Amino acid sequence: MLWAAYTVSFLVLYALPGDPAKLIAGPDATDITPAQLDALRAEFGLDKPLIVQYFDRLLSLVRGELGQSLPTGRPVSELIGEALPSTIQIAALGLLLAIVFGAGLAILATFSRNRALSRLLLALPPLGVAIPGFWFALLLIQWFSFGLPLFPAVGNVGFASTVLPAITLALPTGATIAQLLSKSLANTLREPYIDTVRAKGAGPARVHFRHALRNAALPALTVTGLIVGQLLSGTVVAETVFSRPGLGRVTATAVAQQDIPLVQGIVLFAAAVFVVTNLLVDLIYPILDPRIVIGRPRVARVQTGVPA
Structure with missing residues (x-):
């Protein structure tokens, strides 16, 4: 049940329109450059293939780590x-x-x-x-x-x-x-x-x-x-x-x-x-x-x- 909930939520969230890197930068970051967006994606692992991100997060959950919030950086x-x-x-x-x-x-x-x-x-x-x-x-x-x-x-x-x-x-x-x-x-x-x-x-x-x-x-x-x-x-x-x-x-x-x-x-x-x-x-x-x-x-x- 827990694994199914994780998998479905992961796929649904990645199917949503929008760029998580721009959301991390915030609404005020209107002059952010593509290089800075790439740096944000690399920092949070968003530049990796989808299957790699899936298993990275899954292994973290198995270790009891829920990760950090993308906009705030605080522990989930x-x-x-x-x-x-x-x-x-x-x-x-x-x-x-x-x-x-x-x-x-x-x-x-x-x-x-x-x-x-x-x-x-x-x-x-x-x-x-x-x-x-x-x-x-x-x-x-x-x-x-x-x-x-x-x-x-x-x-x-x-x-x-x-x-x-x-x-x-x-x-x-x-x-x-x-x-x-x-x-x-x-x-x-x-x-x-x-x-x-x-x-x-x-x-x-x-x-x-x-x-x-x-x-x-x-x-x-x-x-x-x-x-x-x-x-x-x-x-x-x-x-x-x-x-x-x-x-x-x-x-x-x-x-x-x-x-x-x-x-x-x-x-x-x-x-x-x-x-x-x-x-x-x-x-x-x-x-x-x-x-x-x-x-x-x-x-x-x-x-x-x-x-x-």
Whole structure:
């Protein structure tokens, strides 16, 4: 996964129009000579063939070196480390809100006996997925910063400044969780073992939360692991609209400046977060469903005649 992320980002960045050497020189260097541009290309290794640059950077990454930013000359790891805390704040809060809102909406929609209310609640997740993030962010600013001055519209000062960006991130993520969990709960509640539980006298709350939710949560848990990458990509919009310093704005600036080492470092970091998150999700599966065994499947042992 990490190697694929590095390769794709490398090829895409080199396919972008523009000369990295001119971007390194800066917009004010209008009288720079071709010889000076050649010297810049030689200094940063941009004069080498593409395949040589690819393997040079790949070997550096294997050694744990992310390289230096082309415009600033600062280490990529240092730039990512400075921007990361602000991004973690809104991404973590956004994921928490998405899980709470998404799971709460799905449970309420499937638990309610009012069909009109259930249909209304089930219609909200597709709407949440379809709403553009930047437009929703502008609405939040209009409502809760200008209309009701409850939260600041821009900046990164205190907990209040993280609320609106986190809600912006939580909307599509929570809608996806709600959409999948509600369908999974509806299907689980129609399973034969649920009828058995009800026949034994279990009440609606016990059936819903003790028996159905635990099994229905597995698909939603899988999607939650997958949409962590969506949260990181969504920070580009959130941090730009709310003028927050963070990994999203650093990414947007690096792409605009064709800062190849910095963009690749950010892409690799996002891929690493994705890989680790999905590994943790796989490890949580057996806790929710003891029938899932890590390693050799228990069902296979039973089929071969070996006691489970």
